Each structure stands twice: as C-alpha cells, then as structure tokens.
Amino acid sequence: MSVSIQELGQRLKLLRKRLDLSQESLAESMGVNQNQISRLENGVGGTIELLLLLFSFYSKHFHVDLLFPTTLTSWKSTRSYPTATASTALLLKS
Known part of the structure; x- marks a missing residue:
C-alpha cells in the first residue's frame, strides 16, 4: 500500500x-504549533x-484504522476483510 504525504494530509484535514x-x-x-x-x-x-499525536487524538473520535484503503488478509487463513475507504473513516465512534 502506498499513500503520498499529500493524500495523507488531505485525509487528516477531512478528519x-x-x-x-x-x-x-x-x-x-495537542500542545503543538x-x-x-498546516x-x-x-x-x-x-x-x-506529530503523526502519532494526531492519530491518538483522532482515535478518540473516529475509527482511524479505516483511514487507509486496504484489504486485510490473515496469514493463517484465507479470510479477508472488507475494503475500507476514506469515507468510512469519517464514521464517528459510538
């Protein structure tokens, strides 16, 4: 999986x-400038x-593990998980 710094920035801005x-x-x-x-x-x-601070902050409000689109596959089985999109990352935590 490859995500550019520009794409990462856009996703963080959306959050x-x-x-x-x-x-x-x-x-x-967060105690930063x-x-x-920016x-x-x-x-x-x-x-x-800073990136880790932001992920920690946003994880209190969002499921940030869905921020990056990918299909996760277990090494021990062929079970795969649904592909996440940037829009699913905007789902607020319950």
Missing part, C-alpha cells in the same frame, strides 16, 4: 474539519511524532 476544528484549536489542544498541523495537512512534511 479535523469533520470535528469542526480550526488548525489553531487542534494545535492548541499551528504551523506543524505543513502536514498541506503535504509539505511533518514528523512521525
């Missing part, structure tokens, strides 16, 4: 907007630490 958060408010709640959020969302770059 932020779904929560009706500005980059500033998200950055403040708004510029860091750079990652615009596909310019970012750190793994």
Whole structure:
C-alpha cells in the first residue's frame, strides 16, 4: 500500500474539519504549533511524532484504522476483510 504525504494530509484535514476544528484549536489542544498541523495537512512534511499525536487524538473520535484503503488478509487463513475507504473513516465512534 502506498499513500503520498499529500493524500495523507488531505485525509487528516477531512478528519479535523469533520470535528469542526480550526488548525489553531487542534494545535492548541495537542500542545503543538499551528504551523506543524498546516505543513502536514498541506503535504509539505511533518514528523512521525506529530503523526502519532494526531492519530491518538483522532482515535478518540473516529475509527482511524479505516483511514487507509486496504484489504486485510490473515496469514493463517484465507479470510479477508472488507475494503475500507476514506469515507468510512469519517464514521464517528459510538
């Protein structure tokens, strides 16, 4: 599976907007600079630490494991799981 930094940024931006958060408010709640959020969302770059912080933050509101489309297959069986799409990642947790 290959996801570009630009595509990753677009998906992260969708999650932020779904929560009706500005980059500033998200950055403040995470203890980072708004510029860091902007750079990652615009596909310019970012750190793994920031990405992990964002996934941790968003996992409280969304099923972020569905953020990336892929078909998961167990090594021990031929059982496969449904393909996820970016739109399914926007489902709020119950």
